[in-house]
Amino acid sequence: MHARQSPRCLKPGSVLCAKKWGRAKLKDGNRNHPPSMINKFVSSVSEALADTRDGATVMIGGFGTAGIPDELIAGLLAQGARDLTLVNNNAGNAEQGLAALLKAGRVRKIICSFPRQTDSYVFDGLYRSGQLELELVPQGNLAERIRAAGAGIGGFFTPTGYGTELAKHADGSLKETREIDGRMYVYETPIHADLALIKAERGDRWGNLTYRKAARNFGPIMAMAARKTVATVHEQVALGELDPETVVTPGIFVQAVVKIDRVATQAGGIKA
Secondary structure, eight states: OOTTOOGGGGSTTOOBOHHHHTSSOBOTTTTOOOTTSOOOBOSOHHHHHTTOOTTOEEEEOOBTTBSOOHHHHHHHHHHTOOSEEEEOSBOOBTTBTHHHHHHTTOEEEEEESBOOOTTOHHHHHHHHTTSSEEEEOOHHHHHHHHHHHHHTOOOEEESTTTTSGGGBOTTSOBOOEEEETTEEEEEEOOOOEEEEEEEOSEEETTOOEEOOGGGGTTHHHHHHHEEEEEEEESEEEOTTSSOGGGOSBOGGGOSEEEEOOOOEETTTEEOO
């Protein structure tokens, strides 16, 4: 809180009194705020992603066609960062979205649970030719490893994958195992990221986010696990318009919010 600010001036959606700031009243919303006020609205995807560095680990939300931040993926492609490690549920479809990043040669490694499907030929070709490294993680383990990073947990034991090739490190060495109450478990480590790209439904200038149904998927835990989170929203709202009980991702985990148009999706048609 600014040293000169009164708590009364921080009521969600309120108008700041001119006496406190020695200027005309400033309305919440898009747009004019005192320098000390938090405003995470960013005017463009390119601005939000401008500082993405080569070699970054990037988490990308989405499950099937739900919650995929297509505009942010396109923006990352245009931004030009290379040698990326991607963390995602799958490895892309056809030559769009995630697959476009793979085809452009921007990705060194992908960590996912579902790399192959009928139209994953870009991934197939790169992986079989040795141009792309894969870390295959069971879906539940993937979600928990991401969640563990956001929660500050050093790791966890799980029975999933024990006794299989998934219980080995990339160099072939065995992961730590332990017997607990007569059942064998394998130790898994957190997955941290430099950047998370997620798609939300509504957001305010503090970065608080809500989601639409299944589009939520990996978004909330990825936002917690990354050093920087960029979210797209269909609606930018003033402080106070989001019911605190409906906020899924608190703004403390979000650094940039970009408004995008609502468009038709491949599987579901227009999202009303």
